[in-house]
Amino acid sequence: MRIALLGCGTVGGGVVKLMRRNAAIYERKLGAPLELAVIADRSLKPDPSLGITAKLISRDNEATVARPDVDIVVELFGGKTPARELILRALGAGKDVVTGNKALLAEHGDEIFRVAGKRGLSVGFEASVGGGVPIIRILRDSLAGDRQRAVYGIVNGTCNSILTTMTETGVEFASALADAQATGLAEANPALDIEGHDAAHKLCLLVTLAFGVGLKPRQVYTEGITRITQSDIEYARELGYAIKLLAIAKDDDGAIEARVHPTMIPNRHLLAGVGGAYNAIYIHGEALGSTMCSGLGAGQMPTATAVMADILEIARRRLSGSSGASNALGLPAELIERASVKPMDDVVCEYYLRFMARDKPGVLGAIASVLGRHGLSIASVIQKGRGAAQTVPVIMRTHEAPERSLKRALAEIRRKRIVQSTPAFIRIEENL
CATH class of the missing domain: 3.30.70.260 (ACT domain)
Incomplete structure (x- = not known):
C-alpha cells in the first residue's frame, strides 16, 4: 500500500514518524508493507532523521494526487483551499482519502462524501474530532445499534486548558490565554479556538454521526469563552459547578439542538474532571444510556495515531479486495437529510x-x-x-x-x- 502525504507539518511529521517506527508492526497487521511514496509540501526540506529524502518530496500537489502508483492520499494541509480541490481530484483518480480537516468537512463534507460514495471509495476522518480519541468509529460503528439522544463534547483543548488554568490558579482569561500561547497550545491568533468556531466545526460532524442529519457551521449557535471572568469561576465553584466550553447536540424527536458555549456542569459529573488539553465526548443513548470517551485532543502524536488508524483500515479493505465505500458517516451520503435545527430562543x-x-x-x-x-x-x-x-x-x-x-x-x-x-x-x- 503506497501513501501520498499532502503536508508535512506537525501532524504530518507525526505520521512519518509512526510509519518509520512501526513499519514492521503495520506490515504484520496488514500482511503487506505500507510505503510512503511521496510527500507534497512546498517548504519541506530533506530530513535524514525521518528518512525524508529529496527524492521523496514533491512541489506539485496536483501531480501527487494523480500518481498511478499511489493508493491512499492523506490530506494534512488544513484549510479549505487547496484541500477541497485536491481531495476531489484524488477521489476522481480512484484514490481513497484520509484527512483531519474538520473545517473543510463541516462546510463541504456532503460533496466529498457523495463523490466518494459514487466511486466506491473511502474517506477516513478520525483525526478531525477529538485528536487521538476514537469517537468517529465509536459513534459510527460501536454505537450503531442504538439511537443517540444527546452528545456533549469538550472538543477544543485550547479552551479547556485555559479554563482549567483559570480554575486552578485564579488568573483572569487574558493571563491564561497568554500562558497557553507561550507554551504553544494556543495560536498567535487564537480566535478560531477561543470564539468557539473550531468546536462548532467538530459538532457538525458529531451531529451527522450521532443523528444521521447534515448540519452546517452557520446553523450552530456559537459563543466563545472570552467573557468568562475569574468571578464566574469562583461563583460557579460556590454553587457546585465547573465551567467548560461544551459542544452540545440533542435530538428532540427530529428537532436538533446544536450549540457551542460556556456551560456550567455539576462538579460531580465526569466531564467536570476533564482538565488541561484533554478532550471528552459524553454520549447519551436510548438503550445504552450514558458513556464517555476521553483522551488527548490535540498534539502531534495523538492526532497522528488517528490518521494511521484510518490508513490501516482503508489498507485492509483494499488488500482484501472488498469493493464499495465504507459509509464513513454510518449511512450512505445521499440519504443524509438537512437537519431541522431548533432556534436558540426555544432552547x-x-x-x-x-x-x-x-x-x-x-x-x-x-x-x-x-x-x-x-x-x-x-x-x-x-x-x-x-x-x-x-x-x-x-x-x-x-x-x-x-x-x-x-x-x-x-x-x-x-x-x-x-x-x-x-x-x-x-x-x-x-x-x-
Whole structure:
C-alpha cells in the first residue's frame, strides 16, 4: 500500500514518524508493507532523521494526487483551499482519502462524501474530532445499534486548558490565554479556538454521526469563552459547578439542538474532571444510556495515531479486495437529510446570572420581580459585600426556562436601570 502525504507539518511529521517506527508492526497487521511514496509540501526540506529524502518530496500537489502508483492520499494541509480541490481530484483518480480537516468537512463534507460514495471509495476522518480519541468509529460503528439522544463534547483543548488554568490558579482569561500561547497550545491568533468556531466545526460532524442529519457551521449557535471572568469561576465553584466550553447536540424527536458555549456542569459529573488539553465526548443513548470517551485532543502524536488508524483500515479493505465505500458517516451520503435545527430562543436551560446591582433597598426584589414576570423562577441567590461605585454583585441560579424568556427579562432589567452594567449569564446543564 503506497501513501501520498499532502503536508508535512506537525501532524504530518507525526505520521512519518509512526510509519518509520512501526513499519514492521503495520506490515504484520496488514500482511503487506505500507510505503510512503511521496510527500507534497512546498517548504519541506530533506530530513535524514525521518528518512525524508529529496527524492521523496514533491512541489506539485496536483501531480501527487494523480500518481498511478499511489493508493491512499492523506490530506494534512488544513484549510479549505487547496484541500477541497485536491481531495476531489484524488477521489476522481480512484484514490481513497484520509484527512483531519474538520473545517473543510463541516462546510463541504456532503460533496466529498457523495463523490466518494459514487466511486466506491473511502474517506477516513478520525483525526478531525477529538485528536487521538476514537469517537468517529465509536459513534459510527460501536454505537450503531442504538439511537443517540444527546452528545456533549469538550472538543477544543485550547479552551479547556485555559479554563482549567483559570480554575486552578485564579488568573483572569487574558493571563491564561497568554500562558497557553507561550507554551504553544494556543495560536498567535487564537480566535478560531477561543470564539468557539473550531468546536462548532467538530459538532457538525458529531451531529451527522450521532443523528444521521447534515448540519452546517452557520446553523450552530456559537459563543466563545472570552467573557468568562475569574468571578464566574469562583461563583460557579460556590454553587457546585465547573465551567467548560461544551459542544452540545440533542435530538428532540427530529428537532436538533446544536450549540457551542460556556456551560456550567455539576462538579460531580465526569466531564467536570476533564482538565488541561484533554478532550471528552459524553454520549447519551436510548438503550445504552450514558458513556464517555476521553483522551488527548490535540498534539502531534495523538492526532497522528488517528490518521494511521484510518490508513490501516482503508489498507485492509483494499488488500482484501472488498469493493464499495465504507459509509464513513454510518449511512450512505445521499440519504443524509438537512437537519431541522431548533432556534436558540426555544432552547430550555437553567441559568447562572451575575448582576452588579445598585446598593439600595428593593433592588433584589425588583430583579426577582422582572424575572418572575417573564417566567423565570429563582433556585438560589448569592449576594456579596459592597463593591466599588456603590454596587454589589448579585448571583442567581434559575430553574429551567426558554432562552427567549431570559433575554426579554434581562433586556427589561437593563431598561429599568436596576443594575450598573450589562448582566452576565451562563447556561447550566444540570442533568447531562
